[in-house]
Amino acid sequence: MSDIIVVCPRCGGTAVVRPQTDPTTALPWFCPRNLSCLACAYSATWQPEGSSSCWGGPFDPYFRRPLWLQASCCGGKTLWAFNREHLELIDGYVRARLRERGPERPYTSLLEKLPAWIKSAKHRDEITRTIQRLRATLPSEVGERRMPR
Structure with missing residues (x-):
């Protein structure tokens, strides 16, 4: 679990939520996180308290920022x-004409959990255009202010 790009609560620019420790350690989803914005110097810290992260929507699971x-x-x-890597993963999946399943495994991959409307071939062109629009809003450096369209 790497950096998550969010909307800064102070200035509305891009901010990043990143792990304080090496995210490859055991239970990387529950390591402390920092939220920081290079544009306005806003910062905050998230500490794990039980299962206080919340996954499954267009917000970061720690600070609940859009x-x-x-x-x-x-x-x-x-x-x-x-983040950029997640966007590229979705783009690669959507553009693939042949989606083969890998060997049986005891867990479900992120791609298998995508909603049916993203998996549907009839939405391929619109999703690809939307991904291109989102890619254009990615700052070269987190903290740069470029609003999504």
Whole structure:
């Protein structure tokens, strides 16, 4: 679990939520996090308290800030990604003409959990255009102020 790009609560620019420790350690989802904005110097810290993270929507699971990378798509659905890598993963999946399942494994991958409307081939072109729009809002440096369209 790497950096998550969010909307800064102070200035509305891009901010980043990043782990305070090495995210490859055991239970990386529950390590302390920092939220920081280079544009306005806002910062905050999140400490794990039980299962206080909340996953499953267009907001970061720690500070509950709106994700920077989100846009309306396919008739009012929201396409969202945590960061550049997540956006590229979704893009690669959507563009793939053949989606083969890997070997049996005891867990479900992130791609298998995508909503049916993203997996549907009939939405491929619209989702690809939306991903291109989101990619254009990515700052070269976190903290740069570029609002999503």
